Amino acid sequence: MDGVIRTRPATENAHMVAIIAPEWTAAEKHNANLTGAEKLLDQRVVHFYRRTGYEVQDTVYADGKKRYIRVEKFCKRCGGKGGSEAWKHTGFTCYECGGTGGRYIDTEYVYTADQLAKMNARQDAARAKRQAAADAKAAEALLNFKTTYADLLAKIQQVKSPSDFILKVLEKGEKYGTLSDRQVEALNSAAEKALARQQADEVSTWLGKVGDRITFTATITFVTGFDTQFGYTTVTGLRDDDGNMIVQKGVSIGDKGDRLTVTATVKEHGERNGVKQTIISRPKIK
Numbered sequence: 001m002d003g004v005i006r007t008r009p010a011t012e013n014a015h016m017v018a019i020i021a022p023e024w025t026a027a028e029k030h031n032a033n034l035t036g037a038e039k040l041l042d043q044r045v046v047h048f049y050r051r052t053g054y055e056v057q058d059t060v061y062a063d064g065k066k067r068y069i070r071v072e073k074f075c076k077r078c079g080g081k082g083g084s085e086a087w088k089h090t091g092f093t094c095y096e097c098g099g100t101g102g103r104y105i106d107t108e109y110v111y112t113a114d115q116l117a118k119m120n121a122r123q124d125a126a127r128a129k130r131q132a133a134a135d136a137k138a139a140e141a142l143l144n145f146k147t148t149y150a151d152l153l154a155k156i157q158q159v160k161s162p163s164d165f166i167l168k169v170l171e172k173g174e175k176y177g178t179l180s181d182r183q184v185e186a187l188n189s190a191a192e193k194a195l196a197r198q199q200a201d202e203v204s205t206w207l208g209k210v211g212d213r214i215t216f217t218a219t220i221t222f223v224t225g226f227d228t229q230f231g232y233t234t235v236t237g238l239r240d241d242d243g244n245m246i247v248q249k250g251v252s253i254g255d256k257g258d259r260l261t262v263t264a265t266v267k268e269h270g271e272r273n274g275v276k277q278t279i280i281s282r283p284k285i286k
Helices: 022-027 113-148 150-157 164-176 181-203
Strands: 003-008 017-019 060-063 066-073 104-112 213-228 231-240 245-250 259-272 275-285
Touching: 104 113, 113 150, 113 164, 150 181, 164 181, 245 259
Parallel strands: 245 275
Antiparallel strands: 003 017, 003 060, 060 066, 066 104, 213 231, 213 259, 231 245, 259 275
16 A cells, blocks of 8 residues: 655644654654754655655655655647647547546656756766767867868858858868768869959949949849839849959849949949949949
């Protein structure tokens, strides 16, 4: 038969505590060292806690040296409701409990403060050991990655503002310690293009003077745009053979990759992300 730990009602200045029943008091390790008046039953008071750390306020039962409480539980799928409106298209009733709510009484072991502290310490130690192993594995993978792809990484380090693509592929490579052949090829291509743009940006200078009518030949490098209260405005970026950046805002003058000879008015000398740009208006395509 289960031994029952009788509970003492809470007073104004005391929380509910559990008192060990006489028939198995001697089995309690924490009572073994009590002396003198402490041997009185009323002094043999134990606070029990659930694994989550919450103090038990219910009746505590004995199973040998183990202590437990009886907990009412319900179907995990429906939470004891027996069904849900979210399932009405396939049938309101919960298939897990058949609509009953799945109420049942389960056993949950409880622990003294010392027992809980020891369990938590073992759990923390195991978690720290797993984390240390994971950190060591990650460090080994990173070292292997940096060694294997040293030349590629050196090239990418020269890129002042790597694209999101480059950063994401590198992140995965560092995590797993390796790259596929396609990833290496893609990173090389992206880095070379970025370095070429970077080099061109460094030599870009302004064309003419504000108000001048100039003629130049350039290739469209990007086409974007935005909505305004007057309609959609197209933004076209061009780069001439000397690497100078020209920007036109207004109507579309071509597609990316088109090579054009343009006569236009210098509207403004601007700078974006450290790159000098000649802003033009009233373009005429030859």
